[in-house]
Amino acid sequence: MSGWTIAAALCLGLGAGVLSGVFGVGGGILFVPTLVLLGLGQVEAGATSLLAIVPTAAVGAARQRSFGNLRVRAALLIGAVSVVGAELGVQIATRIDESVLRRLFGILLLGVAAQLALRAVRRARRYPDPS
Template sequence: MSTQTILLAVGLGAAAGLLSGTFGVGGGILFVPTLVALGLGQVEAAATSLLAIVPTAGVGVWRQARFGNLRWRPALVVGVASIAGIEVGVQIATRLDEGLLRRLFGILLLVVAAQLAWRSRRIPRGYPEKR
């Protein structure tokens, strides 16, 4: 790895940590597109993102739990239920053409962005307990 790649990776990690702690996002939104831009294939970027988000998510969980923002039961149910989906997703990702996989990922990002934009116009401002 070159010095420039290492510096970019450190910057990416810092940005992911900042955004993960603030918004609860990270891996797919930040790591995958940046890793693809750094030269990894779509499948390798997704796999690398899955591993890289583990420490980021762990620290985020720890910090948010200290503020009383964590709901353990739903988080664990979603996490455990996703294991089967992950296995199926890996099988699909390794069989699809790289270009198609990249386009599908772009569509996913656009759908998520549209959903967030749509919901932001309907949700009252402030924290739930202040409504």
């Protein structure tokens, strides 16, 4: 990795993180295209994004536990099922052609964009601008 690649990854990661927080979408929706832009394949970008979620989820769970908001049994169940789901996803993704995988991810991105637009329209109807 060159210094430029590392600097670009840091800038794109920070930007994607901010946008993820502002728009309320999962970071993977923004991180995967960013990683592909940096030269990773679709499968590697998805796997890297999933790995990046682990420390974020751990810190978030610890923080919410300190507030008394964590249901440990439910969290462990969701975590275990997520591991199984991730493994199934890997098995499927490694069998699909890279171009098909990118197209499917593009469709997912369009769906997320539509959902964000719909949410904005609903919010505007619910809370009209008083001016």
